Amino acid sequence: MHDQVIDATGASGPSCPACGTPEGAAASRAPLLRVPLPVADDLATVAQARAAIDGLDAALAVLLERRAAVAALVQRLKPVGGFAGRNPGREREIVDAMAEHAPSLGRDHLTKIMNAVIEAGLDAADR
C-alpha cells in the first residue's frame, strides 16, 4: 500500500488539499477522506482482490455522493442548469485533469466513466 497525496485543486496558494477550500474558517468544517490504495500486484487471491475492491468502492460512493451534491449546487447557481446547461468544454477539462491522475485508464475510458457520473449527477439534481 502506498500513500498518494493528490492536490485536487491545482490552485496556487494555501488551500485544503481535500476540497480546494482556501485556508480559513470554512476549511475547518470540511471532513477529510483517507483511504488505503491497494496495489494489484500485492493481491494474490480473489478474496483479497474483492476486499480491496470493496474498500475502494466504499470510498468511491462517498466521493460520488459529495460530487453529486456539489454538481447540483452548480446547477442552481449557473444561469441555465440541468441537462439544458450541459457544458462539453468543461467536461473535457475535467477529463483532461483526471487523465493526469489516471494515466493507465486514459482519456477514452475516463470520458465514458465521467459521462456516466455527470449524467447521473444531473439526473439526481433534477429530482
Ligand SMILES: C=C(O[C@@H]1C=C(C(=O)O)C=C[C@H]1O)C(=O)O
Ligand atoms: C457542474 C456543471 O454542470 C454540468 C455538470 C458537470 C459535472 O458534473 O461536472 C460539468 C459540466 C456541466 O455539464 C458545470 O457547468 O460546471
